[in-house]
Amino acid sequence: MPEISRFFGIIITMYYNDHPPPHFHVRYNNQKAIVSIQTLEILEGELTARLFKLVTEWAILHQVELMEDWELARDNQTLEKISPLE
Template identity: 65%
Template sequence: MPEISRFFGMVITMYYNDHAPPHFHVRYGQQKALITIETLTLLEGQLKPRALGLVIEWAALYQSELMDNWELARQNAELNNIEPLE
């Protein structure tokens, strides 16, 4: 599962050949979540409200880059790193 970004202790990853809808994975300590790229909503799992807010803020900034990576993952191509939230 390639890591595409890391900030404030949160690790953002994508799987190759993952199921629809387009989404990314977040790990934060023992918490895990899946966030949809198109609607920026929690698809599965759980994050503390502050962590979820930071992830959504980051994803809103890089939504097109996330979709580009989703398409690259469909093709089993190398994913691009995305700038962390600062």
């Protein structure tokens, strides 16, 4: 599962050939979630409100890049790193 970004200890990844809808995976300590790229809803798992706010703030800034990486992953191509939240 390629890591595409990391910030404040939050790890953002995507799987190759993953199931729709387009999404990314979030890990932070014991918390895990799958987040929709298009709606930024948590599809599976749970995040604290503070963590979810940081993740959505980052994702809003990088939605186009996330969709580009989703398409690359669907085609089994190398994913691009995405800038962290600063």
